C-alpha cells in the first residue's frame with residue numbers, strides 16, 4: 001500500500017470517529033456548546049487557527065496565507081428534537097435529541113477538508129474560511145454568522161447537504177433556486193362563543209376557520225402563476241374543547257414555500273385579503289401573523305457549474321437535481337456572496353428528520369477531499385492574473 005493510501009485510510013477512520021463522536025452527543029440549535037468545543041479541540045490539535053468572533057456557538061477557522069483571495073466552505077452543526085430509533089452502537093446518548101439531518105456528517109466532512117487544506121497551507125493561493133455554523137434548523141444561524149463579520153471579504157462560498165435520495169458517489173446541484181423560501185404563519189379567528197344548539201347566538205369561529213383554510217388554497221391555484229410553484233400548508237388547528245360548545249377563538253398555523261422572491265413578498269397581502277374578507281363576511285375577526293424564514297437558496301450559475309466540474313474531476317457522478325421545497329439558511333450567504341450549495345449522495349437511506357435516518361460513512365472521505373479541492377480550485381480561479 002502506498003503512503004498516500006495509508007494516510008487516506010487514517011483520515012477516513014478519523015472522520016468516521018469524528019462523525020460518531022458528534023452523533024453520540026447531539027445538541028439543539030444555539031446550544032451547540034460541547035460540539036463547538038470538540039471542533040475547536042480538533043482544529044487546535046491540527047494547528048488550525050480559529051478566528052476570534054462574537055459567536056455564542058459555532059466557529060470559523062482559517063487556513064491559508066497572504067492578502068489575496070478568500071473563499072469559504074460551510075457546514076452546519078446542530079441536531080433535532082427527535083428520539084433516535086436507529087439502534088446503532090453510536091446512536092444518540094441524549095434522550096430526545098438526534099442528528100437526524102446529518103449535520104454531524106457535514107461537520108466531519110468540513111473538518112476533514114480543513115485538515116487536508118492545512119497540509120497544503122503554503123501552496124494555497126489565498127485563504128479558506130472554514131465555517132461551522134450553528135442553528136441551521138431554526139433558519140437563523142446564518143444571519144448570526146453574517147452579523148459576526150466572520151465572512152467579511154469572502155469572494156465565494158460553498159456549502160453542502162447530504163442527500164439520502166442520492167446514492168453514495170453521486171453529486172447534485174443546479175443553477176438558480178435549489179431550496180425554497182420558508183415562511184411561517186399563524187392566524188387567529190375570533191368570534192362569539194355559544195351553545196352548540198344555538199349557533200345564532202354566537203359567531204362561529206369553526207365554520208369561519210374552515211372556510212379560511214379552504215379559500216387559502218386559492219393563493220396557490222388562482223392568485224399566482226401556475227409556472228411559479230407555491231406550497232401553502234395549514235399544519236395546525238386549535239379551537240374548541242368539547243362537543244356542545246362553539247368556541248370563541250380558533251388558531252391556525254402553517255407554512256408557505258416558494259422560489260420566487262417577488263411572489264413570496266406578495267403572499268402575505270393575498271392571504272390577509274382572504275382571511276379578513278371571510279371573517280368580515282361571517283361577522284368574525286381574523287388576523288394573520290407572519291414570521292419570515294430564510295429566502296430561497298439561489299445558486300449562482302457560474303459557481304454552480306464550477307462545483308459540478310470539480311465534482312466530475314473528483315470522480316463523482318454529477319446530476320442536475322430539481323429544486324426542493326425544503327429550506328436552507330445558506331440562502332442568506334448567497335444573497336451577499338457568490339457561490340453554490342450542493343448535495344452529496346449518502347443514500348439510499350431514510351429521509352432527513354426521520355428517527356431512523358443514517359448516512360453512508362464511506363461518503364465522508366471523498367466529500368472531504370472534494371471540498372478541499374473545490375476551495376483550492378476556487379482560490380486559483382479568483383487569483384488575479386499577473
Ligand SMILES: [Zn+2]
Nearest residue numbers: 101137352353
Ligand atoms: Zn434539517
Ligand SMILES: [Zn+2]
Nearest residue numbers: 101102103161
Ligand atoms: Zn439539514
